Amino acid sequence: MRADFKVVLDACVLANFGVCDLFLRLAETPRLYLPRWSNEILAETERTHLNDLGWPPNVAASFQRAVRAAFPEALVSDYQQFVEQCRNDPKDRHVLACAIKAEAEVIATFNLKDFPPESLSPWKTKAIHPQDYLIILYSMDPVVVLHKIEEIARKRSVPVEDHLISLRAFLPTFSQRLLSDFDE
Numbered sequence: 001m002r003a004d005f006k007v008v009l010d011a012c013v014l015a016n017f018g019v020c021d022l023f024l025r026l027a028e029t030p031r032l033y034l035p036r037w038s039n040e041i042l043a044e045t046e047r048t049h050l051n052d053l054g055w056p057p058n059v060a061a062s063f064q065r066a067v068r069a070a071f072p073e074a075l076v077s078d079y080q081q082f083v084e085q086c087r088n089d090p091k092d093r094h095v096l097a098c099a100i101k102a103e104a105e106v107i108a109t110f111n112l113k114d115f116p117p118e119s120l121s122p123w124k125t126k127a128i129h130p131q132d133y134l135i136i137l138y139s140m141d142p143v144v145v146l147h148k149i150e151e152i153a154r155k156r157s158v159p160v161e162d163h164l165i166s167l168r169a170f171l172p173t174f175s176q177r178l179l180s181d182f183d184e
Contacts, residue, residue: 008036008076008099010092010109011044013130014067015053019170022134023108025148027071032137032144035074036102040094042067076102089114099125108133110170131171138178149178 014020014037027035046064049055055063068075079094079101086093086100092114099107100123107115107127115127128136138145153163160182168175 003032004034005106006034006036006102006104007106007108007133008095008102008104009041010095010107010111011041011048012110013108014041014045015048016110016170018167019130021152022148022167023130024067024070025151026134026137026145027074030144032141035071036076036098036104037074038076038079038094038098041098086119088116088119096120096123096125099123106133131174134171134174135177138174142181146178146182 009020009023013023024035026032042064046060049060049063050057076098079097082097082100083093086096088096089111092109092111095107095109096115096119098104105125107120107125108130109115109127110130112127112129117126120126134145149163150160153160156163158166161179164175164179164182
């Protein structure tokens with residue numbers, strides 16, 4: 001499947017390893033969407049890894065290298081001219097500016113309050129909670145989503161159900177939907 005729907009992944013999505021892992025696998029072949037981010041979003045992700053989550057510097061640096069190498073086309077630059085025109089939360093205006101430059105219709109973020117709909121509508125983009133976007137992807141192609149979740153569970157040497165339960169803390173509705181479907 002080829003999907004050309006661009007989605008800006010906010011730092012809060014990239015910094016959450018379990019959520020990020022699933023999102024990035026869904027952007028690999030057969031991709032369900034095209035991820036987008038900026039150097040500023042990646043820098044914020046790294047600060048979160050180091051300062052808030054206590055990742056060792058070498059692990060945070062390895063994550064940055066891996067993400068940049070796996071998705072070089074995801075990097076958006078030259079978006080700064082849009083920052084002053086953005087009316088969402090000042091600390092996240094760079095994220096909306098990135099979405100504008102990338103012509104992304106969606107920003108996946110846990111911080112929905114920083115992206116009120118009225119600040120996004122002039123740009124024809126919307127902010128969506130990661131679990132809601134994952135539910136959309138699952139509705140579009142459940143086989144691919146389940147396959148990617150099975151890959152993650154296999155890599156972590158845990159049953160699929162246990163992996164879905166671990167996602168429940170951040171993606172409760174998505175996790176429960178897949179657990180229900182998996183049990184059928």
